[in-house]
Amino acid sequence: MFHRALTAAATSLLLASTAMAETAINFALDWKFEGPAAPYFAAIDNGHFAAEGLKVEIQAGQGSLDAIPKVATGAFPMGFADMNSIAKFLDQNPGAPVTAVMMVYDKPPAAMVGRKSLGISEIKDIEGKVLGAPPPDGAWSQFPVFAKETGLDMSKVTVEPLGFPTREPMLAEGKVAAVTGFSFSVVLNLTRLGVAEDDISVFTMADHGVDYYGNAVIVNTDFAKANPEAVTGFIRALAKGWKDAATEPEKAVGQMISRTPASDVALETRRLQMALEGTVLTDWVKANGMGNVDPARYARSIEQLKEIYEFKNAPTPDLYFTDAYLPTDGSLTFE
Known part of the structure; x- marks a missing residue:
């Protein structure tokens, strides 16, 4: 009896320790739960975030600019937002603790x-x-x-x-x-x-001539400095979620729709497939992997931004995007 109680207590202590070790990430999405959001839920339900020691909650947003101030203020440690808007935000708010760490929409929609x-x-x-x-x-x-x-x-x-x-x-x-x-x-x-x-x-x-990048995973830089492994783990898990969604799009959409049961599975599956084919899995991503940017194209995109936006300070591209947290274990490669 004593041994059973001791074993139960040890098991409870181990579970509690594991739960305490999990890093909680409240993620600010750019938009409501539609097809392109399905990979996040695939990563949750298929255990990819848990395998990285992360407990992730996904919150819907109200547009591509919505997540930037949420992450910059620390209300959310990570989010999903338009890359060019990050450059403008940091120009208008020098020193704000936010940057992009994973390119997702390689070809903006x-x-x-x-x-x-x-x-x-x-x-x-x-x-x-x-x-x-x-x-x-x-x-x-x-x-x-x-x-x-x-x-x-x-x-x-x-x-x-x-x-x-x-x-x-x-x-x-x-x-x-x-x-x-x-x-x-x-x-x-x-x-x-x-x-x-x-x-x-x-x-x-x-x-039609626009070299901009699209939406990227962004992070509060204070959070990233304190939790670098969590940021890399999030990126690795999300890439697996995108791979799952590419392999079984209807299943991934079903995992998302379990949170929004009023949605149409067929419609959102098609929306996900359109995002995959036209926006995420570009020729560049198939050749180079997901998450990073092409330096030459990125430089051109900054020059284009300068044509229509007057920077108060000299543009500093390294502040807007960093590859420092991208995993290097091949997990971003699409076969």
């Missing part, structure tokens, strides 16, 4: 999406018409470079600020001729509202 039936078949067709753009939208933040590279005369474009919930409905109702947004979100939201897919015109900014 930022796009102008219009309807052919509303006269938008080519990019310049938006001249003389109304463009709907949510101010916190990562795609809208990239639009000035897109406009410059494609020769748009913005004096001929009426820009109407609108909220995320009304973006696709306003385009579906013909109240705006086009909108800015992530291609995989806007297109599928429009089809869900009854817009025929062959009526939708999509102009991805990365295909």
Whole structure:
């Protein structure tokens, strides 16, 4: 009896010690739980975060810029945000403890999406018409470079600020001729509202001269300095979550939808696949692995940013992104 009690006590102590050893990470997502968020939940449910000694909670966001102040203030140790917005934030808030540590959207899904039936078949067709753009939208933040590279005369474009919930409905109702947004979100939201897919015109900014990177995992640098192994472990686990999602997308979406049961499995699976094929698993990532950036392209992206944003201080790219926390054990490679 005594030995059983001693064994039970030792087991309880071991479990308590293990629980205490877990590092809690509350992660600030950029947007609500849609297909591209599924890899986070695959990493949770398939045990990848736990294997790294991490207890991860995922919180929905309200746009590509939303997570930056959350992480910079320390309210969240890590998050997911637009890379170029990080550069602007750090220029406006020198010394803020935030940086990107893992590139995820190697080819940004930022796009102008219009309807052919509303006269938008080519990019310049938006001249003389109304463009709907949510101010916190990562795609809208990239639009000035897109406009410059494609020769748009913005004096001929009426820009109407609108909220995320009304973006696709306003385009579906013909109240705006086009909108800015992530291609995989806007297109599928429009089809869900009854817009025929062959009526939708999509102009991805990365295909029209924009060298920007998209969303990346960001971290509070004070947290990272105190917990470097946790940051590397998070990156390694998330990469495994993306691999799981690429192998079994419907399963990964199901794991996400268990947290948002009102969502449509088929719709979100397609959204995930669009993100994988067009945004995450690019030729560069297949050749070089996930998470890092191409130095030459990154330098060009900073030069493009300087064309449409006046830095108060000299740009310091090393402050905006670091590869210091990327695992070097081959876990970021996609077969």
